[in-house]
Amino acid sequence: MGMTIVSEVIEPGDTIPTKYTGEGADVSPPLTWSGVPAEAVELALIVDDPDAPGREPWVHWVMYKIPAGTTGLAEGVPKAEMLGDPAGARQGVNSWPRVGYGGPMPPPGHGVHHYHFTLYALDAALPVGAGLTKGELLAAMEAHVLAEAELVGTYER
Secondary structure: OOOEEEOOOOOOOOEOOHHHOOOOOOOOOOEEEEOOOOOOOEEEEEEEEOOOOOOOOEEEEEEEEEEOOOOEEOOOOOOOOEOOOOOOOEEOEOOOOOEOOOOOOOOOOOOOEEEEEEEEEEOOOOOOOOOOOHHHHHHHHOOOEEEEEEEEEEEOO
């Protein structure tokens, strides 16, 4: 079946509840996953919006060095570079640029935006520190991705 990522608050393709957006409490949603390959060493998560104006998708969250045995993230992950839960996980810089999760906040009247929560299973421990950008993380992960899973939610202002 492969690796999957889900959320109890975001149905695939449906609207992300306001609580998890820039118009609400701006806390990260709870996420769970399964089917991580047995040979995975670490996981990484990138949340971005390819519908954002500009040449590159707007990055909402960069997290990595998540232990492979982790099965999800609780709601409201602290906005800190180093995390104790999951132990050893690190967060990078989003497009604002701030560390941690930044919820959907598309330009008013710009239409429906799609937010891609992409989980990566990696075959190696990445030799990186905290505070990476999406581009830096993708470069570090190159040739180490065993599997990917994606959850897409929407939001419009």
